[in-house]
Amino acid sequence: MTMKKLLIAFVAILSVLAVGCKKKGGDGTNGFPANFMTMRDSERLEYMMRRVDPDSVARFLCYSYLGRVPGSKIDTLAVAHLYACDKYRGEDFEKYITSFEAAVNELPLCDKMHTQLALGTxxxxxxxxxxxxxxxxxxxxxxxxxxxxxxxxxxxxxxxxxxxxxxxxxxxxxxxxxxxxxxxxxxxxxxxxxxxxx
Known part of the structure; x- marks a missing residue:
């Protein structure tokens, strides 16, 4: 799957999420809470982990760090990634790790370089x-x-x-x-x- 198709699919997921969030009072960009940008990375991840599957959380984390998710950001990728790894268990952990690694590997060279350096792995x-x-x-x-x-x-x-x-x-x-x-x-x-x- 090309990067363009992956981004289109991810935007579609966010659109579904946005509808759900608006029903619960979200009034920020993409249906996120109004204070989403001022939350800590861990709080943003917790919010997403309660609402979407681990594979979507993985792509959210990767794309938010790169500034591709309007209304969201990730300040410290390595810490946020470790937080998700610590919270997920069993099959959810496997889904998250597999999807996160796939998301990073599919990035254009520059983005992949910046992401790998930010992860510190x-x-x-x-x-x-x-x-x-x-x-x-x-x-x-x-x-x-x-x-x-x-x-x-x-x-x-x-x-x-x-x-x-x-x-x-x-x-x-x-x-x-x-x-x-x-x-x-x-x-x-x-x-x-x-x-x-x-």
Whole structure:
């Protein structure tokens, strides 16, 4: 499923949530309570956890942190994520973790980099390399075209700014994954275009 389709699906979920919230007195953006933006992250998560499934909470957390959910925000992603992990049990925990990891992995390169750094679960020195290794899989699952890939890489280069080491590690990881995938799933024109990326 493409990122666009995922966002459309998530907005649909929020629309349903908004209707339910309005019935209970919510009068903020998207039907959230008027004080939703001033709540602590844990309070916002509690509010969502009482109303939607764990997979929706996972995407809410990811997209709110990135500023893609009008009327909501997440200030400290790592703490909020750990809070959700601590609250969920059994099957709900598994659903949450699986959906959260999927949401992060489906993000465009820049967003994925910022999210991984905010989570603090990856060695900052390995983030670029890991992004590169995983990008071939993203190209397949998101159905990216050369135009999409060019835009992703250009945005990542700009986001890295003076941190050229992270971008260099991304290129190294991407080339490693391309070489391993050659002749399998990716079209040869994509391999040829990016195997000498600098």
């Amino acid at each position: 990856s060695d900052t020195l390995s983030v670029g390399y890991d992004l590169g290794l995983g990008y071939v899989s993203q190209i397949r699952t998101r159905g990216l075209t050369q135009k999409d890939i060019d835009a992703d890489i250009d945005n990542l280069r700009k986001a890295c700014g003076t941190d050229t080491a992270t971008y260099t590690r991304f290129v190294k990881g991407f080339k490693t994954a391309l070489q391993a995938d050659r002749g399998k799933d990716l079209p040869n024109d994509i391999y040829s275009r990016y195997i000498n990326l600098k």
